[in-house]
Amino acid sequence: MLKDITIGQFFPGSSAVHKMDARVKLVLTIVFIVMLFSAKGMAGLCVCIAFTLLIFAISRIPPAMMLKSLKPIAPLVLITALLNIFFVKDGDKLFEWKFILITDKGIDTAVFMVVRIICLIVGSSLLTYTTSPIDITDAIERLLGPLKRVKFPVHELAMIMTIALRFIPTLIEETDKIISAQKARGSELDTGTLTEKVKGMLPIFIPLFASSFRRADELAVAMECRCYHGGEGRTRMKQMKAGRRDVFGCIFTAVFFAAVIAVNILTK
Amino acid sequence: MSIIKTEQLTYIYGENTPFRKVAVDNVSIDIERGEAVGIIGHTGSGKSTLIQHFNGLLKPSAGRVLIDGEDINADKKKLRQARFKIGLVFQYPEYQLFEETVYKDIAYGPKNMGLSDEQTDMRVREAAELVGLDDKLLDRSPFELSGGQKRRAAIAGVIAMQPQALILDEPASGLDPQGRERIFDIIKRYREEKNSAVIVVSHSMEDIAGFADRILVMDKGSVFCFDTPPRVFSRAQQLEQIGLSVPQVTKIFMKLRKMGFDLPDDVYTVKYAERILKERLGGQEKV
Ligand SMILES: Nc1ncnc2c1ncn2[C@@H]1O[C@H](COP(=O)(O)OP(=O)(O)O)[C@@H](O)[C@H]1O
Ligand SMILES: [Mg+2]
Numbered sequence: 001m002l003k004d005i006t007i008g009q010f011f012p013g014s015s016a017v018h019k020m021d022a023r024v025k026l027v028l029t030i031v032f033i034v035m036l037f038s039a040k041g042m043a044g045l046c047v048c049i050a051f052t053l054l055i056f057a058i059s060r061i062p063p064a065m066m067l068k069s070l071k072p073i074a075p076l077v078l079i080t081a082l083l084n085i086f087f088v089k090d091g092d093k094l095f096e097w098k099f100i101l102i103t104d105k106g107i108d109t110a111v112f113m114v115v116r117i118i119c120l121i122v123g124s125s126l127l128t129y130t131t132s133p134i135d136i137t138d139a140i141e142r143l144l145g146p147l148k149r150v151k152f153p154v155h156e157l158a159m160i161m162t163i164a165l166r167f168i169p170t171l172i173e174e175t176d177k178i179i180s181a182q183k184a185r186g187s188e189l190d191t192g193t194l195t196e197k198v199k200g201m202l203p204i205f206i207p208l209f210a211s212s213f214r215r216a217d218e219l220a221v222a223m224e225c226r227c228y229h230g231g232e233g234r235t236r237m238k239q240m241k242a243g244r245r246d247v248f249g250c251i252f253t254a255v256f257f258a259a260v261i262a263v264n265i266l267t268k
Numbered sequence: 269m270s271i272i273k274t275e276q277l278t279y280i281y282g283e284n285t286p287f288r289k290v291a292v293d294n295v296s297i298d299i300e301r302g303e304a305v306g307i308i309g310h311t312g313s314g315k316s317t318l319i320q321h322f323n324g325l326l327k328p329s330a331g332r333v334l335i336d337g338e339d340i341n342a343d344k345k346k347l348r349q350a351r352f353k354i355g356l357v358f359q360y361p362e363y364q365l366f367e368e369t370v371y372k373d374i375a376y377g378p379k380n381m382g383l384s385d386e387q388t389d390m391r392v393r394e395a396a397e398l399v400g401l402d403d404k405l406l407d408r409s410p411f412e413l414s415g416g417q418k419r420r421a422a423i424a425g426v427i428a429m430q431p432q433a434l435i436l437d438e439p440a441s442g443l444d445p446q447g448r449e450r451i452f453d454i455i456k457r458y459r460e461e462k463n464s465a466v467i468v469v470s471h472s473m474e475d476i477a478g479f480a481d482r483i484l485v486m487d488k489g490s491v492f493c494f495d496t497p498p499r500v501f502s503r504a505q506q507l508e509q510i511g512l513s514v515p516q517v518t519k520i521f522m523k524l525r526k527m528g529f530d531l532p533d534d535v536y537t538v539k540y541a542e543r544i545l546k547e548r549l550g551g552q553e554k555v
Contacts, residue, residue: 186381250376
């Protein structure tokens with residue numbers, strides 16, 4: 001079913017990670033990425049792994065979700081591994097056959113890169129698992145707030161994102177329904193040549209476009225009726241407040257970052 | 269043999285996610301050929317999910333669906349046959365119209381069945397006539413029609429496939445009383461002309477009371493009861509407990525019974541009520 005693809009993959013919950021301020025989480029995610037890339041060796045990376053696993057445990061997201069977030073990037077991971085194994089030429093020779101040369105340094109780099117990518121994806125997907133898409137957009141709008149000074153349309157962009165996010169599940173559901181309705185009339189969507197397949201999509205795309213336009217129209221009218229006039233002077237229903245939990249989160253991250261740097265220096 | 273039969277049918281949305289939801293729970297029912305069945309239940313009681321099993325759009329999480337005695341999920345060919353034997357009209361079917369003209373849209377189903385052009389043409393015209401769409405309208409774009417016309421054009425698209433069972437999910441929702449009546453007339457006529465079973469899903473008792481041979485009442489994914497209208501409505505109080513509003517007349521008769529009048533408990537149409545009252549009032553004209 002199409003509906004099983006949840007965009008943003010928000011996983012509602014009530015853990016400390018869920019309750020943190022979205023702005024803080026967003027910034028800490030960026031800090032986490034910097035931390036990952038400043039780790040120089042396997043030891044530093046192990047600190048990052050520990051950090052990721054700890055947060056995953058605190059957020060009480062089912063571990064199976066970790067794997068799910070990795071699925072789409074599996075090919076990327078594989079290619080990275082292969083490239084490093086086959087193309088790193090220095091270090092001690094482990095295996096040689098015709099033009100294929102595998103060295104211990106190659107293997108090391110491959111492992112390092114793969115672990116780093118996995119950590120990156122798993123760690124940053126925690127942000128979308130524990131924060132609703134709307135909160136993330138809100139946080140982005142707040143963090144980009146200063147750019148308003150230079151006439152950058154921060155509010156408008158955030159509004160566009162919010163609306164898009166709001167309608168993605170609706171449209172997915174709608175697509176599901178239309179597909180079912182056309183199947184009930186005997187359409188076969190996945191057979192035939194390419195042109196036949198494209199033609200087979202028309203009974204789905206045309207109603208889908210028609211309904212998107214209808215919804216856009218309705219939404220525009222509804223917004224106008226509520227006197228929406230852009231970001232100027234608008235107040236918010238949900239105020240974002242950073243609290244003790246967030247301070248704690250920052251300290252927690254800082255400790256691990258310090259550990260990574262310490263490990264870097266020690267293993268030099 | 270029954271046209272549709274389910275055996276311990278269960279369907280679960282989002283298995284292995286935190287959003288897991290048992291939408292249909294152990295449903296075993298039989299629908300006879302040519303029967304008129306009403307399916308009612310509170311919103312979210314699993315009506316739409318249930319009917320999507322009848323033509324194989326959803327695969328049971330457990331249990332079986334038999335059409336004409338054959339398990340439709342056994343192989344692909346059976347599934348495709350089931351799609352044509354059982355016609356399913358979704359809620360708000362007008363949102364699925366897509367062709368350039370109404371004619372082409374109605375012809376979409378018959379074409380997919382592999383019928384010849386002449387046969388298709390006959391079916392389209394017959395279906396359009398049945399739902400009351402003028403020949404003139406057939407060459408228009410479906411997007412130019414009025415709401416009620418669009419709805420009828422979409423229904424014609426399924427009727428043109430001449431299914432042995434026509435299923436409609438809330439066919440009258442969002443229409444005015446006249447439009448509603450018109451839709452139910454179409455359904456009744458299709459049943460009479462083709463001797464086909466018709467199954468209508470609704471959350472309004474009033475819509476269904478007058479036309480169904482049997483009523484399937486769903487509650488939280490399970491069958492609450494599946495019986496003739498008088499038997500179903502005699503349990504009016506329980507129906508109200510599961511969030512269904514019974515027809516106005518039934519309510520009045522319930523009150524009268526509470527006040528101590530000796531009246532039957534299965535009154536669900538105004539006609540029947542009128543007859544009973546006339547009888548009880550002992551020939552005194554005009555109630
Ligand atoms: N595509 C879906 N994904 C997840 N849950 C669904 C989906 N469709 C329906 N449900 C859930 O299944 C239950 C039954 O829904 P449905 O069959 O549409 O009920 P009804 O038609 O009686 O209103 C509801 O609780 C609904 O939230
Ligand atoms: Mg429904």
